[in-house]
Amino acid sequence: MLEASNSTADLPAIPGKRYFTIGEVSELCGVKPHVLRYWEQEFPQLRPVKRRGNRRYYQRHDVLTIRQIRNLLYDQGFTIGGARQQLSGEQARQDVSQSHQIIHQLRVELEEVLAILKA
16 A cells, blocks of 8 residues: 655655566656556656566666656645756756766877876
8 A cells, every 4th residue: 555755855765776666666656556657658768678568667767856856846836847858958968977087088098098108
């Protein structure tokens, strides 16, 4: 039985598993399975792995995304469209940040190679 949580802070900790069933995610995120299936249609960021029998298996990043969607919709009062825009903008910022980190790491590694070649 699902208990309605008032906020995202009331949700249980995410176990250290690789995959979660829709029922487990439902309990971890405080939303019913039919809501999760609906959100899959509305949010392109949410794509669980589907295996035999079309069974959904969510990964940790999916659970975190669902909690983020839940927070935007239930706690912050966004509409589906507003939450979708918010997530898209956040994803773009994360992609840029990650690109900068990769470039920085690559530069450090190239400078190390250059130092070895000079030696």
